[in-house]
Amino acid sequence: MKFDLPLAKAPDSIWTAIEASLTEPRSSGSGHPYLPRRLPRRPLWIAALAAAASLATAIFIWYRTPRPAWEVVRLDGSPSIASKPMAAVAKIGVGQWLQTDASSRARISVGNIGTVEIAPNTRVEVVAARPDQQRLKLARGEISASVSAPPRLFFVDTPAGAAVDLGCAYTMKADPDGNGLLRVTLGWVSLEWEGRESLVPAGASCRTRQKTGPGTPYFDDASPRLRNALADFDFNGGGDPALAIVLAEARIRDTLTLWHLLSRVDPTAREGVYNRMVDLVPLPNGVEKDRALQLDPSTLKHWREELAWKW
Amino acid sequence: MEMVKRIVICAAVAASTAAGGDFSLSIGNAFAALVPGGATAPVIKKTGNQFAVRMQNCDSQDRVQLNGVAEGLVQGQRSSAPISIDAASPGIYVVSPIRAQSEGVWVVSLSATCGSAKAGALVPIGPQGFLRDKVKLLPRAATQPEIDVVLKALNP
Numbered sequence: 389m390k391f392d393l394p395l396a397k398a399p400d401s402i403w404t405a406i407e408a409s410l411t412e413p414r415s416s417g418s419g420h421p422y423l424p425r426r427l428p429r430r431p432l433w434i435a436a437l438a439a440a441a442s443l444a445t446a447i448f449i450w451y452r453t454p455r456p457a458w459e460v461v462r463l464d465g466s467p468s469i470a471s472k473p474m475a476a477v478a479k480i481g482v483g484q485w486l487q488t489d490a491s492s493r494a495r496i497s498v499g500n501i502g503t504v505e506i507a508p509n510t511r512v513e514v515v516a517a518r519p520d521q522q523r524l525k526l527a528r529g530e531i532s533a534s535v536s537a538p539p540r541l542f543f544v545d546t547p548a549g550a551a552v553d554l555g556c557a558y559t560m561k562a563d564p565d566g567n568g569l570l571r572v573t574l575g576w577v578s579l580e581w582e583g584r585e586s587l588v589p590a591g592a593s594c595r596t597r598q599k600t601g602p603g604t605p606y607f608d609d610a611s612p613r614l615r616n617a618l619a620d621f622d623f624n625g626g627g628d629p630a631l632a633i634v635l636a637e638a639r640i641r642d643t644l645t646l647w648h649l650l651s652r653v654d655p656t657a658r659e660g661v662y663n664r665m666v667d668l669v670p671l672p673n674g675v676e677k678d679r680a681l682q683l684d685p686s687t688l689k690h691w692r693e694e695l696a697w698k699w
Numbered sequence: 700m701e702m703v704k705r706i707v708i709c710a711a712v713a714a715s716t717a718a719g720g721d722f723s724l725s726i727g728n729a730f731a732a733l734v735p736g737g738a739t740a741p742v743i744k745k746t747g748n749q750f751a752v753r754m755q756n757c758d759s760q761d762r763v764q765l766n767g768v769a770e771g772l773v774q775g776q777r778s779s780a781p782i783s784i785d786a787a788s789p790g791i792y793v794v795s796p797i798r799a800q801s802e803g804v805w806v807v808s809l810s811a812t813c814g815s816a817k818a819g820a821l822v823p824i825g826p827q828g829f830l831r832d833k834v835k836l837l838p839r840a841a842t843q844p845e846i847d848v849v850l851k852a853l854n855p
Contacts, residue, residue: 555733576730589730693734697727697753 456517457481458496465492467506480514487511488529498522498542502535515545526568530561534574548596549581556590566598571608579605587692589699592644597623604648607699611637618645631657635664641699643668647692651683669698721756722816724809726834732787750807750822750829754790757813765811769796769824772850773803782807796824804853810840821849 457479466473467488469480480486480496486506488494494506499522506512510529516522523543524531534557535542542553547566551558556575562568570579571593579586579594581601588594588605595603603622606615617633620626631653638646646665653661658681671677672694679687732751754763769780783795794807807822807829819837823830835841835849 574729575733590728696731697725697751699728699731 456499458498458514458517460486461495461497463493463495463505465489465508467492467494482514482517485511485513485527496524498524498533498535501537501542502533504534505532507531515543526560526562528562528564530559532559533557546596548598548600549579549602552578552580554578558588562596566596568596570594570596570602586648589644589696591699595619595622604645604652606645607641610639610642610645613637614642614645621649628657631661635660638664638668640668643695644699647688647695650680650688669695722811722813723755723818723836723838724811724820725753725755726820726822726829726831726836727751727753728828729793732791732793734788748824748828749793749795751787752784752792752794752809752811752820754811754813754818757790757816759814760789762814763790763811765792765809767794767807767809769805769807770846770850771803771805772854777850778803780805794822804850806846806849806853808841808846821846823849823853 458481460467460469460474460478460480462474462476462478465488467486468474469478469486470484471487474486474494486494486496488506488508488510490508493508496504496506496512498504499517501522504512504524507530510531511527512529512531513525513527514523515525520541521543522541523545525545531544533542533544533551533553535553535555537553537555539554540552544551544560546560546562546568548562548568549570551560551570554576556572556577558570558572558574558577560568560570570577570588572588572590574590576590577588579588579596579602581596584601586594586602586605591609592605592607594605597603600623604618606618614634614637617626617630617637621630621634624630631649634642634645634649643665646661646668649661650658650665662677662681672691675687675691675694680691727750729749729751731753752765754760754765757763765784767782767784769782771778771780780796785793785795787793794809796805796807805824807820807824809820809822811818817839819840821835821837821841823833833849833852835845837845
């Protein structure tokens, strides 16, 4: 059954009330419940002025805020910062380069965690100077770093690896092609590049090569035959013949080198490296042969920590 | 009789275990006390003839005590000097001379206890650091005659 509702005209008082509510000022809690609250009108220029003032204040604060910068002391000759000769004491900021010539040297204070001496014919850039990361780039030349800080706070980038401070003192050389040599005199340094890591303790060195990254660490008193064969293995495709020389020449403390080689030789050669290591230093408690040959990370870590007492 | 023999053997084993018969010291380079990538005793930064000491087979590290002194022979005269012993992690220490012993020959005499167990070591010091192949590990603190013998061997 269908019902047609009769049409009825709205009384005029309704429309009058609506018009009145559109024009009267609104106050909190008052006004028509179905109409949105109207914002008071302000001239547009006041808003623009407020925005400009905020921006100017922000720029002023940014400009006046001291930038992190490291102190540099001139040791010899005339080093330059940002291509300008530096005074006896100067500052170097992020993005700036320090360069020495054949007769100049400088010393950078890296925040309050250590110092870096810049040798002659060296070019370095400050990459980061933050509380959680202090970073230098070595384009060429030689630096000597002495750092007293929690590990992984100070980094030196080269074209073929980043030296990661683990609590140490070391020298780092790099040529313009990116080939380099890290030599550690205190503590440990990790040399890292594209997933490859070499852990280098005091008394040991590690070469780097462009496009290859860090080589295998070796103690500085290892035999010249071992060191030459290792360089062949790392950088010249020396393969099994070079490896055989390294194994034959290895002493107890050269298990540093052999430990790194475990993960760098072909799987078919790995057991030979393992056997030589065990000949030199009996396998410690907690290290199982199968897990070591499978390169189990926790097994290798424990083995390295035990071997370190023999290095 | 066999039963008596077994009881005596068991008692002897128990006694030696209680006395910490296997407790000993291990000596290594200072970097052996620092674990790369590990957390994180602050790095102990001293120069010179530092070395690391590890307590082996001590069943409770809070019962460990380690002491030592540097003993030297300088121009024919015996001399002693203090050393610094810093804990790197439980049971592992870094030993450093307080001042460089640049003259004469020197050996660090260490003595350690783990409860009632004792161990000792004589660690000769050379120009490049401790002389690993001349380290003597002992089941107790070294005696003065033992120290004298080591010093004389370093001073031909």
